Amino acid sequence: MKVRVRFAKRGKVRFTSHRDLARMWERALRRAELAVDYTQGFSPRPKLHFGLALPTGAESEGEYLDIDLTEPADGALDLDPASLPDRLTPCLPDGITVQAAAIVDTGIMSLQQAVTSCTWRLDASGTTAHHAAEAVERALAADELIVTRERKGKAVTDDLRPYILALAVTDSTPDGVELETELGTQPRSLRPAELLLALDPPLVERRVCRTHQWMTLDGVRSEPVSLGPAASSSAAHAEARAS
Amino acid sequence: MSTVWPELESLLGQVQKPARYIGCEDGARQPDHGPGRVSWLLVYPDTYEIGLPNQGLQILYEILNERPDAAAERSYAPWTDLEALLREHAIPLFSLETHRPAGEFDLIAFNLSAELVYTNLLNCLDLAQVPVRAADRTDEHPLVVVGGHCTYNPEPIADFVDLVVLGDGEEVVGEINEVVGAARADGVGRDALLRRLGTVSGVYVPSLYEASYSDGGRLLATTPRFDDVPETIEKRTIADLGEWPYPKTQLVPLTEVVHDRLNVEVFRGCTRGCRFCQAGMITRPVRERPADQVRTMVQDGLRRTGYDEVALTSLSTADFSGIEKVVGDTVQDPMNCGQVSVSLPSLRVDAFTVGIAAELQNARRTGLTFAPEAGTWRMRQIINKLIREEDLYEAVASAYSQGWRRMKLYFLIGLPSETDEDTLGIAELAKRCIEIGREYHQKGASITISVGGFVPKAFTPFQWFGQNTVEELSRKVNLLRDALRHERGVQLKWHDSRATLVEGIMSRGDRRLGPVIEDVWRAGGTFQEWSEHFDLQRWVDAMEAHGLAIDDFAHRHRTEDETLPWDHLSAGLHKDFLWQDWRDALNEVGLEDCRWTPCYDCGACTGYGIEHIVASATPPAGGSQGTGQDLARGNEVPVALMARPATAGTR
Numbered sequence: 001m002k003v004r005v006r007f008a009k010r011g012k013v014r015f016t017s018h019r020d021l022a023r024m025w026e027r028a029l030r031r032a033e034l035a036v037d038y039t040q041g042f043s044p045r046p047k048l049h050f051g052l053a054l055p056t057g058a059e060s061e062g063e064y065l066d067i068d069l070t071e072p073a074d075g076a077l078d079l080d081p082a083s084l085p086d087r088l089t090p091c092l093p094d095g096i097t098v099q100a101a102a103i104v105d106t107g108i109m110s111l112q113q114a115v116t117s118c119t120w121r122l123d124a125s126g127t128t129a130h131h132a133a134e135a136v137e138r139a140l141a142a143d144e145l146i147v148t149r150e151r152k153g154k155a156v157t158d159d160l161r162p163y164i165l166a167l168a169v170t171d172s173t174p175d176g177v178e179l180e181t182e183l184g185t186q187p188r189s190l191r192p193a194e195l196l197l198a199l200d201p202p203l204v205e206r207r208v209c210r211t212h213q214w215m216t217l218d219g220v221r222s223e224p225v226s227l228g229p230a231a232s233s234s235a236a237h238a239e240a241r242a243s
Numbered sequence: 244m245s246t247v248w249p250e251l252e253s254l255l256g257q258v259q260k261p262a263r264y265i266g267c268e269d270g271a272r273q274p275d276h277g278p279g280r281v282s283w284l285l286v287y288p289d290t291y292e293i294g295l296p297n298q299g300l301q302i303l304y305e306i307l308n309e310r311p312d313a314a315a316e317r318s319y320a321p322w323t324d325l326e327a328l329l330r331e332h333a334i335p336l337f338s339l340e341t342h343r344p345a346g347e348f349d350l351i352a353f354n355l356s357a358e359l360v361y362t363n364l365l366n367c368l369d370l371a372q373v374p375v376r377a378a379d380r381t382d383e384h385p386l387v388v389v390g391g392h393c394t395y396n397p398e399p400i401a402d403f404v405d406l407v408v409l410g411d412g413e414e415v416v417g418e419i420n421e422v423v424g425a426a427r428a429d430g431v432g433r434d435a436l437l438r439r440l441g442t443v444s445g446v447y448v449p450s451l452y453e454a455s456y457s458d459g460g461r462l463l464a465t466t467p468r469f470d471d472v473p474e475t476i477e478k479r480t481i482a483d484l485g486e487w488p489y490p491k492t493q494l495v496p497l498t499e500v501v502h503d504r505l506n507v508e509v510f511r512g513c514t515r516g517c518r519f520c521q522a523g524m525i526t527r528p529v530r531e532r533p534a535d536q537v538r539t540m541v542q543d544g545l546r547r548t549g550y551d552e553v554a555l556t557s558l559s560t561a562d563f564s565g566i567e568k569v570v571g572d573t574v575q576d577p578m579n580c581g582q583v584s585v586s587l588p589s590l591r592v593d594a595f596t597v598g599i600a601a602e603l604q605n606a607r608r609t610g611l612t613f614a615p616e617a618g619t620w621r622m623r624q625i626i627n628k629l630i631r632e633e634d635l636y637e638a639v640a641s642a643y644s645q646g647w648r649r650m651k652l653y654f655l656i657g658l659p660s661e662t663d664e665d666t667l668g669i670a671e672l673a674k675r676c677i678e679i680g681r682e683y684h685q686k687g688a689s690i691t692i693s694v695g696g697f698v699p700k701a702f703t704p705f706q707w708f709g710q711n712t713v714e715e716l717s718r719k720v721n722l723l724r725d726a727l728r729h730e731r732g733v734q735l736k737w738h739d740s741r742a743t744l745v746e747g748i749m750s751r752g753d754r755r756l757g758p759v760i761e762d763v764w765r766a767g768g769t770f771q772e773w774s775e776h777f778d779l780q781r782w783v784d785a786m787e788a789h790g791l792a793i794d795d796f797a798h799r800h801r802t803e804d805e806t807l808p809w810d811h812l813s814a815g816l817h818k819d820f821l822w823q824d825w826r827d828a829l830n831e832v833g834l835e836d837c838r839w840t841p842c843y844d845c846g847a848c849t850g851y852g853i854e855h856i857v858a859s860a861t862p863p864a865g866g867s868q869g870t871g872q873d874l875a876r877g878n879e880v881p882v883a884l885m886a887r888p889a890t891a892g893t894r
Contacts, residue, residue, distance in 0.1 A: 012266070016265075016498055056261065
């Protein structure tokens with residue numbers, strides 16, 4: 001049995017890394033005494049499958065984790081996914097809040113493959129709403145946004161433009177602006193910091209929050225586990241089954 | 244209450260591993276800094292990853308926060324990237340819980356476990372915006388306290404600290420807290436407060452003592468400047484570990500640290516009597532924790548933390564009475580679902596049996612480390628680590644037979660009267676061990692030989708021994724490299740002998756080293772335990788600038804009548820006991836473990852009216868020590884000297 005969990009990462013704990021987060025979850029699941037499946041072999045590890053890594057220092061309103069659970073010998077695992085947020089959140093550090101959970105098909109496409117884009121809310125400093133809006137306009141009007149970055153010691157050129165699915169200045173802040181953007185994740189994830197550096201003139205990243213992760217199923221955009229009153233865990237279940 | 248969090252938060256995006264500076268660990272407190280409370284900042288002056296697991300600091304953190312009249316927070320040395328930003332933005336060193344400036348605490352207490360962190364101590368004080376020299380501090384500044392194994396010879400840092408605490412801290416922190424609280428209520432100034440603290444048992448106030456030297460630069464005496472402070476400061480020892488089940492809520496860090504696991508201390512003290520081992524000498528007598536309490540602490544700790552590994556810690560865990568049962572109970576606890584592993588960090592080979600190996604291998608396997616310390620029976624008699632070759636081979640065979648494929652062996656080089664034959668004995672043991680491994684795992688067996696240079700420490704029988712030079716230690720390492728060069732499956736690792744030299748200068752140094760430490764710190768010499776930051780030249784230059792000879796501090800044998808810089812401090816051990824043990828060492832005479840044999844009056848029990856607390860009156864199975872065997876009967880393995888002479892030192 002596989003459970004897909006959605007959680008938020010807010011406040012001081014945002015300075016932990018993706019690897020740190022994996023260890024927190026391993027301990028939390030043991031504390032919650034959830035029957036997690038383990039790998040076989042010399043050094044068994046719990047079978048946890050994380051979604052796209054969140055940059056260290058970024059907050060999120062929608063992170064995901066798939067957990068493989070052990071089926072009891074008699075076949076039926078009596079687990080109400082709606083009970084998981086209250087059961088897991090107290091076992092996690094302050095700032096990690098489990099928002100929803102759904103039982104998904106064991107053969108479901110992995111989060112890393114299924115998610116095609118993410119929405120981000122960004123604070124950038126050292127600019128004004130006017131200047132930022134111009135920089136955004138220039139980027140959206142461009143046919144390509146070529147950047148050179150170093151990867152494994154080699155210079156790689158990349159066109160960032162196809163990854164920018166949406167970008168807009170949404171507000172001004174005391175020392176800059178707030179932006180909202182949707183960035184593609186396939187074949188690789190464009191990070192918000194890379195986007196801001198590619199703007200002309202480049203903007204300085206302050207606070208970053210991933211507000212949504214999106215996947216596309218049969219042409220319909222949806223979240224891996226959605227929130228909201230109507231979106232009960234069983235609905236998410238049915239959606240996942242429908243794939 | 245002030246906090247630096249808003250300023251800090253905006254900088255954390257620019258530093259490596261920012262999770263080191265946020266606190267938020269499970270088990271962390273949010274202390275109330277009410278007016279009736281004395282506030283403590285407990286600092287480990289190395290990185291968070293190294294410092295967080297420190298059990299001593301965590302124990303005092305809990306004990307202080309349980310008191311209605313105290314509040315304690317923690318801090319660690321910021322890495323160089325954050326340090327630069329803190330200095331650039333004039334942000335002081337801060338606590339992790341409430342991100343309060345360090346200078347706002349009543350006391351800043353450092354845990355010092357190694358000499359090479361001394362420059363970090365100064366750096367932390369400077370980052371706290373507190374004058375590094377005690378004499379420059381005023382009523383506005385916190386009291387600077389140090390404790391930990393290094394502080395048994397605190398003289399090199401005497402200029403920088405206000406208080407030194409000797410021995411177990413569990414009781415004395417409360418007494419210090421009361422004296423400081425009362426002084427504050429009375430409106431007493433700093434000097435008068437230090438006088439009061441100087442009379443608390445186990446507390447040494449260096450500024451109340453004066454060191455005098457002969458014209459030839461020999462220390463004559465360290466004597467009190469006032470009548471009301473004691474001539475000799477005795478260490479503190481808690482009588483019964485069972486009364487102190489700490490830490491109760493061990494901190495669970497959010498980011499990667501060393502020893503990231505549950506730790507349960509099963510006993511404190513060791514009377515095996517290894518002559519090089521300062522920890523064993525200064526923490527006597529043996530005080531075991533009741534086995535039931537160990538079980539409870541393990542079970543509760545695993546439930547609370549979610550860890551899948553528990554370490555049973557002590558100076559020699561296989562000596563714990565009923566160790567097999569405690570390990571077995573943990574591994575077989577159905578609540579642990581077979582997923583919890585037990586690690587025993589300090590294992591004596593003569594107490595490691597197939598039984599323990601079998602219990603351990605029921606769970607996930609962790610690394611196995613043994614410490615034979617020396618390569619020949621002669622050498623092990625000198626250091627009084629009386630384990631026979633058979634004991635080692637049996638332990639290694641037990642481990643390989645129970646499925647382990649790799650293990651680590653620790654050795655010291657540069658021990659008193661060591662010959663090349665003794666050094667090469669290490670290679671011979673390694674070769675035999677890997678042969679045993681191949682019997683079980685063919686080519687899959689491997690062994691790591693870790694070699695450290697010996698540094699003589701205060702309050703040990705070897706405190707009179709002049710340590711080997713950098714060149715000599717390097718030559719010995721190269722002997723081993725040559726001997727093991729073509730040995731498949733054997734990996735040799737060694738410590739930097741230049742760092743060993745600085746440790747040796749400090750470990751038996753006196754107050755004249757204060758300016759040397761300050762110079763090295765001012766020249767940028769922090770994080771000296773980190774090879775990328777260590778620079779011997781800075782130390783050499785500073786010693787020379789102050790007219791001090793390295794030979795004199797590190798390489799010179801001391802004489803019986805010489806005043807030692809720590810003679811006015813006491814770990815309970817009689818100096819004549821230590822001297823006799825030093826003579827016995829040179830005569831290659833061993834000494835039995837007094838846990839299981841009659842007392843030879845070292846002073847550690849009798850002086851303080853306390854006793855060993857040991858559940859079992861017999862030594863662990865498989866041991867050769869204390870079992871009434873003839874200790875002179877060593878089954879020495881003949882050492883085959885390499886035909887090639889030692890040209891290796893030049894490489």
